[in-house]
Amino acid sequence: MTLASQERAIPAAQLAEALKLPRSIADVLIQRGLDTPEKAGAFLDPSLDRLGSPHLFGQMQIAVERLLTAVRAEQPVAIYADRDVDGLAGLAVLVRTLRSLGGTVIWGSPVKGRGLEREVLERLARSEAKVMVLVDCGTGEHAELEWLKSQGIDVIVADHHRFTAIRPPAFAWIHPETLENNDGEPPAGCVMAFKLAHAVWISFLGHDDPERMDYFLFSHLDLIAMGLLADRMPLRGENRILLWHGLRRLAYSRKVGISSLTRFFRLTPRSGPLSVREVNWQLIPILNAGGRLGRPEVTAELLITEDPDVARDCIDQLLALNSQRRAAQDASLASFEKAVLEQCSLETDPVLVALARDVEPSVTGLAAQSLVRKYGRPAFLFVRQGNECVGSGRGMPGFDLFAWIEAHQEWIVKYGGHQGAVGLTIRAADFETFRTRLIGTAREALAALDPALVVINHADVSSRVEAIVALEELDEFWWLSLGRLAPFGTGHPMPLFQIQGVETIVPVVRKRSKKPVEEFILKSGICEIRAKFEEPSPQPSPEKGEGASVDTLSLLGRGIKGEGPWDLIGYPTAVSKSSREFTWTIRNMWRSNG
Numbered sequence: 001m002t003l004a005s006q007e008r009a010i011p012a013a014q015l016a017e018a019l020k021l022p023r024s025i026a027d028v029l030i031q032r033g034l035d036t037p038e039k040a041g042a043f044l045d046p047s048l049d050r051l052g053s054p055h056l057f058g059q060m061q062i063a064v065e066r067l068l069t070a071v072r073a074e075q076p077v078a079i080y081a082d083r084d085v086d087g088l089a090g091l092a093v094l095v096r097t098l099r100s101l102g103g104t105v106i107w108g109s110p111v112k113g114r115g116l117e118r119e120v121l122e123r124l125a126r127s128e129a130k131v132m133v134l135v136d137c138g139t140g141e142h143a144e145l146e147w148l149k150s151q152g153i154d155v156i157v158a159d160h161h162r163f164t165a166i167r168p169p170a171f172a173w174i175h176p177e178t179l180e181n182n183d184g185e186p187p188a189g190c191v192m193a194f195k196l197a198h199a200v201w202i203s204f205l206g207h208d209d210p211e212r213m214d215y216f217l218f219s220h221l222d223l224i225a226m227g228l229l230a231d232r233m234p235l236r237g238e239n240r241i242l243l244w245h246g247l248r249r250l251a252y253s254r255k256v257g258i259s260s261l262t263r264f265f266r267l268t269p270r271s272g273p274l275s276v277r278e279v280n281w282q283l284i285p286i287l288n289a290g291g292r293l294g295r296p297e298v299t300a301e302l303l304i305t306e307d308p309d310v311a312r313d314c315i316d317q318l319l320a321l322n323s324q325r326r327a328a329q330d331a332s333l334a335s336f337e338k339a340v341l342e343q344c345s346l347e348t349d350p351v352l353v354a355l356a357r358d359v360e361p362s363v364t365g366l367a368a369q370s371l372v373r374k375y376g377r378p379a380f381l382f383v384r385q386g387n388e389c390v391g392s393g394r395g396m397p398g399f400d401l402f403a404w405i406e407a408h409q410e411w412i413v414k415y416g417g418h419q420g421a422v423g424l425t426i427r428a429a430d431f432e433t434f435r436t437r438l439i440g441t442a443r444e445a446l447a448a449l450d451p452a453l454v455v456i457n458h459a460d461v462s463s464r465v466e467a468i469v470a471l472e473e474l475d476e477f478w479w480l481s482l483g484r485l486a487p488f489g490t491g492h493p494m495p496l497f498q499i500q501g502v503e504t505i506v507p508v509v510r511k512r513s514k515k516p517v518e519e520f521i522l523k524s525g526i527c528e529i530r531a532k533f534e535e536p537s538p539q540p541s542p543e544k545g546e547g548a549s550v551d552t553l554s555l556l557g558r559g560i561k562g563e564g565p566w567d568l569i570g571y572p573t574a575v576s577k578s579s580r581e582f583t584w585t586i587r588n589m590w591r592s593n594g
């Protein structure tokens with residue numbers, strides 16, 4: 001236990017005083033367990049100096065020595081990474097690091113599905129490489145790791161998928177469960193590769209060249225930021241530090257492929273960091289398109305190349321693949337939705353479990369994610385392949401999907417993943433039993449859910465009110481202070497505030513627009529902010545949650561008549577220069593008593 005964690009929690013007013021923050025922002029920090037000046041101060045100062053040593057991984061040194069031996073002996077090093085952005089970002093960090101040290105690197109990625117593919121491994125093995133790094137894969141792959149061992153290849157696994165019962169054989173593991181004191185947030189697979197690269201650099205540069213080391217660390221955080229976000233890792237602890245710098249690095253990437261991509265989307269040039277939303281909605285889908293359509297090498301090449309012509313060609317290919325993917329995805333989403341409506345009971349099922357036919361299995365994860373958003377509950381979608389059903393599950397804050405499926409291991413052939421996202425294979429004959437069991441587990445989990453949770457319908461917004469504010473408090477200092485808590489996302493959502501005592505709500509009527517009013521100005525004294533209402537969720541809320549959308553809808557229908565004051569629950573969505581332009585999204589409102 002560190003000194004900081006022994007420090008006693010203090011009241012919000014004291015924390016606000018100590019850190020020069022508005023009281024309501026200190027409330028949010030305390031609600032999130034950052035309840036001492038040390039913890040909260042560290043959180044507000046995401047310095048690279050706070051990164052843990054890569055040598056906290058027990059087998060790091062033998063992995064590094066093995067790689068450097070190969071580089072010195074001019075033997076090729078093979079790198080095999082999963083085909084998604086997390087895997088390929090880790091691949092690019094290692095390829096670039098080893099090449100810059102003079103190593104010969106060959107690489108590969110699965111073209112048919114996920115995980116280790118024998119044909120690709122065989123190709124890499126034929127290259128005379130006697131050491132192979134597996135990035136973002138390998139943890140559950142007994143047979144393939146045995147095979148690699150039988151070929152005389154030393155395998156270093158840099159992966160973050162949870163260990164299942166037996167650990168397969170490997171030369172070295174760079175894995176969060178091998179950390180000496182693992183009390184941090186779960187890291188991405190690319191971060192395991194980054195740690196390995198960091199240790200390689202330490203070994204090469206020694207400890208006496210901190211500036212060059214910082215240069216190396218910072219220069220690859222553009223890749224790491226994308227990997228972290230793509231895998232929806234919790235944005236706290238080391239992940240926050242890596243992402244905070246990574247979003248800034250992405251705006252100034254020196255990698256030809258990445259800077260071509262950000263310029264293509266007109267995200268750069270700019271002076272500030274990229275936003276989580278821009279990375280999630282623009283960069284990640286296009287980079288994932290390669291792997292999803294069996295062409296992970298296009299994405300990998302874009303992340304590795306230093307040739308602008310190659311980069312442009314890769315982007316063109318990825319754009320074409322992405323429109324193919326979108327068409328395929330729309331079609332399979334429709335099939336999955338049909339399967340859900342036929343096989344599930346939307347009134348009573350706390351988790352959607354459905355099996356579709358004639359659908360490309362690689363889209364189960366995306367389709368599940370979209371159904372989670374639409375129906376406000378976890379979803380497991382499967383595709384029949386021979387005698388097996390292959391599928392993915394996607395969840396929401398408050399539920400541990402990995403624990404759910406682990407509880408029904410006897411019905412599962414193969415599984416892996418983490419709290420919010422899992423992949424699994426079930427014998428077709430056991431599908432109905434598995435579905436019934438999973439629904440039972442989900443029902444128990446829903447019943448055990450904290451009644452203080454507000455309706456969950458937006459994964460990146462807090463599901464409970466964390467602080468109460470008056471409109472008058474929302475001055476520029478307040479918004480700047482809130483900005484210090486950014487970036488927000490998985491595991492560190494946009495805070496939810498209750499705004500008390502709004503006196504009037506004025507609809508913003510757009511001339512010549514036939515759409516119903518979408519935007520309102522909330523006023524209290526001379527203060528005002530803009531707000532819009534969140535789409536009401538069609539899902540049944542956890543038993544004791546507020547009937548959030550009801551008031552909102554009737555008020556919208558009436559066009560906000562009558563006298564305030566009103567209390568509102570909402571989250572800030574946009575900040576622009578004028579304090580009158582701050583935008584909130586409101587999920588709930590009611591007339592105050594006073």
Ligand SMILES: [Mn+2]
Nearest residue numbers: 086136189231
């Ligand atoms: Mn991953």
